[in-house]
Amino acid sequence: MTHKTKAVLLLGIPTAYLVLLFILPIISLIVLSFWKTESYHLVYEWNIQNYVTVLTEGAYLTFLIRSIVVSVIVSVLATAIGWIAAYAIWTYGGRFRLLLALAFAVPFFTGEVLRVIALQGLLGPVGLINGTLMKWGFAPVRALMYSNVASGIGLFYLYLPIAVTVIYLSLLNLDRRLIDAAKIFGAGGFRSFIEITFPLNLVGTLIAFALCFIPCMSATLSPRFLGGPNGTLYGMAMAQQFGESGTWALGAAMGVILFLFSLLAVVLIASCLDLRRTGFTGFGRN
Amino acid sequence: MYISLEGISKRYAAVTAVDEVDIAIGKTEFVSLLGPSGSGKTTLLRIIAGLERPTTGRVLIDGVDVTDLPPHKRGIAMVFQEFLLFPHRTVRENLAFPLRMQQLSKEEIASRVAWAAGILSLEGLEDRYPNQLSGGQQQRVALGRGLVAHPKVLLLDEPLANLDRELRQEMEVEIRRYQMQLGIPFIYVTHNQEEAMSMSDRIAVVSKGRIEDFAERSEVYDHPKTAFIAQFVGRSSHFNGTVSAVSSEGASVDISGVKLHVSRNANLKAGQRVVVFVKNEKVQLEARTDTARANSIDCRIKDIILRGAYAEYILDAPALGAELVATRPRSETVFTAGQEVRAFWSGDAPDIFPADKAA
């Protein structure tokens, strides 16, 4: 096989995959968002009414803003706690490092629905926490019952393992001897973290953040089972358009807006980032 | 003494990497730790740096016991074999790093960085990142980062290992010059004896975690204290033999029937098994004659290797059942391969050691 055919094959397959499974669905979603749905039927009539609805109707804006707030808080917390956990494993894990890192992924084995239901059992009115409190004669913690806090806890619980894993993998790539070098040249523990460890894992940190933030924005399960009446988040509202309401075109418009928003966020972060300042070698030696 | 290691040992489970090391180094000394791979040189350096805790013993720098101090409080600097430049910092920032940690003024930092860039020919590269530099340039930045810090002691772990011969020899001279300029001790780890010889005041020969000898470089070269040093330092041929007689003049050694005279007798006893080392440059050659000569062996030139101003004659000595090598200046009589010659040396040329301690 010539070098060229190899290149065509190796690059062609992922390209074809991307086109088929990513670009095409996005295009069909965009097209759908410019049509409309009337009483559970799709009407092929070009219009921008869906976008007007999403961007002007109070409810959708509320969902969007609420989602952004919840997602930012959850992702910041997950990234911060993820850092602490990953750093602890990396530093003190010794022989059990790999095992500990994998342990964070164990909840994944049960699937997302079960995990959220399990949390409902823990946080709900008759759940483990409030149930125990009431049994001992204390008042239940209302913030934990069907609230945004509860659905935030759910999201945190769902995506923390991702943050830990991503940051841990990033740390594995770090040459510890660079920290030795920093110490030799006069940096204490904290200082060498600020000067060396953190900047060299900034890309990993941002990826961890994004991998929490984006699914939080489109989350449906956690707000549905834990969020309560005032806990509707954007992703959940979007899912409803495709389900109960049957307003697919509106749902598609919401999807496009979410997609653009996520894209914008990623582009914004990337444009503020000078990869050379992170020692990022994803581009190899240049 | 400015730096002292007292009874330093380091054990990892089954391995003893450093074994009861005692050395003391003066304030303006250039000291090399010379030893083969795995002998414990890096471990010893890391113990001085504070990156490794000794299992036993104390480290003193400038009269202060620093055994329990972390590296950043020891006021030292180090040039690593693998450079370990900070990949996310430019050359300028790498050089400035130790100075920022010392909280020096902006002006002082700028002037020291400029000084380092100047002496190391790094001008014009200050704004590059390490991965935009050649190996030799990275090496010089690593060296510069150690020098600008004006540390109490500079530790160097095979800093020239990745350079080509020419650049290495140039750097050897430079490094020695900076050491004298700064007036601080340099502890230089290497497994390359030429490097150690060219720069050091004193050389500590390390083998299996122990210091075999710690002495002036010429002493180490001319009067090796152990068979290991004789083997490791300089190039030599060696033969196993038996002491046949001892006198106040020295010893006679029988090597497969050939009698040699060694004017150092090193407390030998008749009948003792010994190893005799002769440095290549101490072996002389002459055309075959019938006149008798002490310490001479008939040989045939098997091969000739040219090394600049010197020729290395690989000699086959059937009487010894061994090969030996003579390194002669090319200005001397030139012999040709295949020629029958006679190799000889003066009685004080060989170094002799009891065989049980042979390397």
Ligand SMILES: Nc1ncnc2c1ncn2[C@@H]1O[C@H](COP(=O)(O)OP(=O)(O)OP(=O)(O)O)[C@@H](O)[C@H]1O
């Ligand atoms: N962390 C460690 N755990 C176990 N053994 C170690 C460790 N570090 C070093 N050793 C062992 O200690 C001995 C000395 O190692 P060291 O790195 O000091 O050798 P060196 O003289 O620097 O060798 P080189 O010239 O190859 O760099 C070796 O046998 C090595 O395997």
Ligand SMILES: [Mg+2]
């Ligand atoms: Mg080493």
